[in-house]
Amino acid sequence: MMRPGTLNLQITFFSERTVVLILFLIMGTILGTLEGCCPITRGEIEVLHSPLTQPLEIHILDVGYGESIVIVSPDRHFLLWDGGYPERAEMVRAYLCSLGVHELDVVVNSHPHPDHIGGLSAILEAFRVKQAWGSHNLDYREIPIEFRRVIENRKIPYKEIRRGFTWSWGPEIELHFLNPVELVPDLNDSSLVCQIRFGQLSLLLNADIGPRVQQELVGQYQTSLRSNFCTIAHHGGWAYLPYYEWVGASFMTLSVGQNPWRNPRAETISFIESLPGLLLRTDVSGTIVLRGFADGRLVLVSTGPKSAEASGPAHSR
Numbered sequence: 195m196m197r198p199g200t201l202n203l204q205i206t207f208f209s210e211r212t213v214v215l216i217l218f219l220i221m222g223t224i225l226g227t228l229e230g231c232c233p234i235t236r237g238e239i240e241v242l243h244s245p246l247t248q249p250l251e252i253h254i255l256d257v258g259y260g261e262s263i264v265i266v267s268p269d270r271h272f273l274l275w276d277g278g279y280p281e282r283a284e285m286v287r288a289y290l291c292s293l294g295v296h297e298l299d300v301v302v303n304s305h306p307h308p309d310h311i312g313g314l315s316a317i318l319e320a321f322r323v324k325q326a327w328g329s330h331n332l333d334y335r336e337i338p339i340e341f342r343r344v345i346e347n348r349k350i351p352y353k354e355i356r357r358g359f360t361w362s363w364g365p366e367i368e369l370h371f372l373n374p375v376e377l378v379p380d381l382n383d384s385s386l387v388c389q390i391r392f393g394q395l396s397l398l399l400n401a402d403i404g405p406r407v408q409q410e411l412v413g414q415y416q417t418s419l420r421s422n423f424c425t426i427a428h429h430g431g432w433a434y435l436p437y438y439e440w441v442g443a444s445f446m447t448l449s450v451g452q453n454p455w456r457n458p459r460a461e462t463i464s465f466i467e468s469l470p471g472l473l474l475r476t477d478v479s480g481t482i483v484l485r486g487f488a489d490g491r492l493v494l495v496s497t498g499p500k501s502a503e504a505s506g507p508a509h510s511r
């Protein structure tokens with residue numbers, strides 16, 4: 195039990211001004227807990243400081259017939275998906291430099307056709323590359339010797355990817371690979387297919403898969419295929435058209451240029467254009483840049499200018 199003398203001592207210990215300040219702080223705390231009394235709530239502060247408010251970027255490079263895509267994470271890390279024909283390597287290199295790239299977190303080769311793998315050897319030489327992924331092992335006969343040599347010389351970790359492989363790219367982005375289950379004689383159908391998830395946003399990269407794989411993916415994944423963005427597979431070639439209905443993308447891009455294979459097919463394009471999403475083509479718009487937000491929004495940043503057409507491909511696609 196406290197004696198009266200002790201209480202008097204404690205009261206005189208605080209000055210009058212200090213007591214007023216403490217009372218003010220207590221009142222402020224009580225008022226702060228009442229709904230609607232604060233200009234910024236705790237939730238808003240978290241959103242303002244969350245890295246999720248920063249978008250990722252998708253750059254669909256105009257490499258003529260072929261494919262090359264750069265994904266830039268919100269904290270400015272870089273992933274390169276294919277590099278077009280060898281003749282386009284310099285354009286891809288210069289584009290990466292213009293983005294300020296010194297290092298690539300991952301270089302992905304969707305499949306070893308020259309309109310996808312051709313430009314990658316020079317890119318692997320030009321930049322620091324943390325790791326490289328592909329559909330086939332480095333001894334496969336269609337992997338260019340320069341590609342294998344630069345991976346080995348620079349000791350770049352290389353991984354063959356199959357369905358089910360997932361990878362966390364920083365704290366916010368996840369990559370999920372849906373194809374291939376196993377390699378098949380048709381290189382196009384052995385293509386990697388990757389779904390990139392960033393909050394509510396989903397991007398589906400289809401490389402060159404054909405109708406057989408598209409139908410199988412619908413059977414396997416159904417509504418999980420749904421994505422805000424997708425690439426049109428195999429330069430708009432023959433397709434299992436319901437695939438694009440299942441994906442239901444609001445933005446679709448087609449990487450294509452002059453070619454002897456009559457891609458894109460008129461049937462595929464007219465079906466895609468009948469869907470609610472917007473289709474943009476590199477042969478019409480040039481390089482396409484989109485910004486994607488974690489709440490699922492996609493914004494078209496820029497298109498073009500259209501680059502000169504690559505000299506016609508003389509080899510297989």
Ligand SMILES: [Zn+2]
Binds near residue numbers: 260307
């Ligand atoms: Zn191709």
